[in-house]
Amino acid sequence: MYKTYYGLKENPFNVNPDPRYLFMTPEFEEAFSGLTYGIQTRKGIISLTGEVGTGKTTLVNRLLDWLQQHRGKTAFLFNSRMNSVQLFDFVLAEFGIACDSQSKSNRLMKLNQWLLDRFRAGETAILIIDEAQNLTFPVLEEIRMLTNLETSTQKLLQIVLSGQPELEEKLKLPELRQLRQRIMLRCKTRPLTKQQTHDYVCERLRIAGASTSGQPIFSAKATEIVHLYSLGIPRVINLLCENSLINGYVEQKLPIEPDTVEAVAREFQLDEVEPIAPPASLQPGTDVYSSEAFIQNLGEALSRFRLSTTRESLPSRGRK
Ligand SMILES: Nc1ncnc2c1ncn2[C@@H]1O[C@H](COP(=O)(O)OP(=O)(O)O)[C@@H](O)[C@H]1O
Ligand SMILES: [Mg+2]
CATH class of the missing domain: 1.10.8 (Helicase, Ruva Protein; domain 3)
Incomplete structure (x- = not known):
C-alpha cells in the first residue's frame, strides 16, 4: 500500500x-452562487454546463447539501435516460407525492397542488437533472411545460439542467427555441x-x-x-x-x-x-x-x- x-x-x-475534499476555486464559487441565486430568486430554469470531469456533479452535490440546510424540497434525477412518463414518475416519487391515478392530467394537478402548498409554506421546490444532454426532445418539452406551473408572479418549480457542452448545442436547435428562451441563468464549470x-x-x-x-x-x-x-x-x-x-x-x-x-x-x-x-x-x-x-x-x-x-x-x- x-x-x-x-x-x-x-x-x-x-x-x-x-x-470533505471539496476544492473551491473562484470559478466554482461563482457557479455555485449563480445556482443558489437563481433558485432563491425563482428564475425558473438554470443551466449548468462544463466538460466531462470538471465538477458538475460535485457542484450539484454541494447544492443538494445547501438546499437541505435551506428547507429546499429537491428531486434529483441523475439518470437522464427516461421517457416523459418516467419523468413524471420520478418527479412525483422524488418529491414524495402520492398519486394513484395514472392519468397525466391528474398527476400534473397533484404536482401543481403540492407545489402551491410548498409555495404557501415558504418553501422552494427544485428539480435537478444531471447528464441533461441525454434528455430527448419530448422530455425536454415536458420540462418546459413544468415551468408553466406558476402563480401570477412566481415560478413554482425551479429547475437545474446540468450537462456536458452538448447540452448547450442541443438547446441551440430550433425545436428547442422555447425552452432556450426560458433559461434565465447559465452557470459553468471550468478546468x-x-x-x-x-x-x-x-x-x-x-x-x-x-x-x-x-x-x-x-x-x-x-x-x-x-x-x-x-x-x-x-x-x-x-x-x-x-x-x-x-x-x-x-x-x-x-x-x-x-x-x-x-x-x-x-x-x-x-x-x-x-x-x-x-x-x-x-x-x-x-x-x-x-x-x-x-x-x-x-x-x-x-x-x-x-x-x-x-x-x-x-x-x-x-x-x-
Ligand atoms: N471542486 C472540486 N473539488 C474536489 N474534487 C473535485 C472538484 N471538482 C471535481 N472534483 C473531482 O473530480 C471528479 C469528477 O468530477 P464530477 O463532478 O463527477 O465531474 P462532472 O460531473 O463534470 O463530469 C469528482 O468525483 C471529484 O473527485
Ligand atoms: Mg457528472
Missing part, C-alpha cells in the same frame, strides 16, 4: 464525491489553471493526512506535468495522481517527479490527446472509461443515499 510509504491515512484521489491544479493536488494530499511540514509528495514540476496532461480537469488529475502514487511507491520515489507522471500519462494515452479533445481515457470503448463511468454512477448513487439517510461521509473505496 502506498499510503504508509507516503504517510497518508486514506486514498487522496478517489473519484467519489466526498464533500483548473496550472496554479489551481497544484493547489488542488496539495489540498487533497493534506486532507488525506499528508504532512504539510515535510517533503512534498509531488514536486512542483510534477504537478505542472499533471496540469499539462489533465488539461486541468479534476477527474483526470485524480486519475494521474492516483496512478503516480501507485507507481511512485513501486519505484520508491519521494518526491514524485515529472518522469513518473509522464509514464502514467503515456500508460493512459493522455500524451496522444489533442488539447481541446476530451481525454482519451474518457472516450467510450476503453476500460478506463467504463470503470470511471461505473465509479461515478456508484458515487452518485451512494451520495444520494448519504444525503437522504445520514450526513456521515462515505467509507473510502480504495483501488488497491
